[in-house]
Amino acid sequence: MSAIPSWLRSPRALLVVLLVVMLSTVVFAASTSTAAFGAYNAAWDGSSQLQEQAAAVDTQSQIALNTSVYETTTPDGTVAVILTPDRAYTPQEVARVRAFVNDGGTLVVAEDFGQYSNPLLDALGVNTSVDGRLLRDERYYYQSPNITVATDVEQSQLTTGVDQLTLNHGTALVANTSEESETEILVNSSSFAYFDENRNAAFDENETIGPRPVATAEPVGAGRVIVIADPSMMINAMLERPGNQQFVRNVFADHDRVVLDYSHNEALPPLSQAIILIRDSGPLQAILGLVGVAAVAVASRQRGLVRAVRGTSGQEDADADPAEIEDLVAYLRHEHPEWDEDRLERVARSRRQNGRSEE
Structure with missing residues (x-):
């Protein structure tokens, strides 16, 4: 059987x-999402673990789909993260981000080869920009010279417990370190790093080796801007590399809230977008609540109508002798072992009600 x-x-x-x-x-x-750097992409190239890093240091986190979040969140105690935006920030959006930083917020911008981060940094008055050339290191690397290990770590609160950072096809930063500038270099590449100008995966005569900054921090207004030369440093796979996870946690740990700004990245999955929109919209929550109440009322009314229509047959079922039904079911089970239980009971009730020996 x-x-x-x-x-x-x-x-x-x-x-x-x-x-x-x-x-x-x-x-x-x-x-779920398959977008690189996606908040709901749990694969190696997603950034779904960033919220876990925030939770690890008891910091609340949220995903933002619109720069209006900079107007509704309290700057003091908040760090916002922007990973390689795929389109430009409008003047209005720049104004929101600038006000957030000037009023005490912390902004992290991680970029390698994108064209939209430098204009944002410049508009914010940041003294650091992203170089945009591929950085290689044939002495200190992980798996490939393109996966550079930056070994020159300056001591600061943000680098506590960090001995190195690993960049995955990253670049370097152009930092203003003059006496007038307050830019702080957090991490440099090793002295063996160089820009692969023609991307031929080899060190050529016209290329020079030397340390290059890959992470900086500087005050802007009452806030601070941290620039990282590789957004891949924050993807799921790279957070496993020594130093990367600790650096991210150090950045988050100084704050009460983490805002992951995906307003200028590939769209989130539909269900995730809907959940975020409902969460952030009081009127929409009220409308959905009313719809739910109405649906329950309609369902209850329909059940009442069904009971009214089936009143007679329902009474017949109620009056049925359970023992008699069980005997009929047992008899039919013996006669028709191929029938399922639903059919056995249905036929038994039919025979009991109709008083005949046919289905």
């Missing part, structure tokens, strides 16, 4: 199982 329960062999049960599988697949697809 089959090990599959009889109830599961019925067409109705199979339909339910199929619907559950299909619904689970749709929900999973609508709530």
Whole structure:
């Protein structure tokens, strides 16, 4: 006899199982992402673990889809993170970010080859920019000279417990370190690093080796801006490299809140967008609440109508002798072992009500 329960062999049960599988697949697809640096991308190139890093240091985190978040959050005690934006910030958006930093917020901008971070940094009055050329190091690297290990770490609160940072096809920063500038270099590459000008994966005569800054911090207004020469340093796979995770946690630990600004990155999954929009919109929450109440009321009314229509048959079922039904079910089970339990009970009740020996 089959090990599959009889109830599961019925067409109705199979339909339910199929619907559950299909619904689970749709929900999973609508709530995950494959976008590089994506907040809901749990693969190696996603940044889904950033919220976990915030939680590890008891810091609240949220994902933002619009720069209006800079106007609604308290700058003091908040750090916002921007990973290689894929489009320019408008003047209005720049004004929001600038006001956030000037009023005491901390901003982290991580960039390598994108074209939109430098204009934002310049508009904020930051003395650091992103070079944009590929940095290689044939002495200190992980797996490949393109995965550079920056070994020159300056002592500061942000680098406590950090001996190195690992960049994955990153670049370096152009930092103003003049006496008038308050820019602080947090981490430099090793003295063997160089820019691969023509990207031929080799050190050429016209290229020079030497330490280059890969992470800086400087005060801007009442706040601070931290610039990192590689957004990949914060992806899931690279957080496992020595120093990277600790550096991120140090940045988050000084704050009460972390805002992950994805307003200028590839769109989030539909379900995740919907959840964030509902969370951030009081009126939308109220509307959905009213819709839910209305749906419950309609469902209750429909159940009442069904009970009214089925009143007679329902009374017949109630008046049925359970022992008599069980005897009929047992008899039919012996006569028709191939029938499932639903069919056995349905036929038994039919015979009891109609008083005849046919289905």
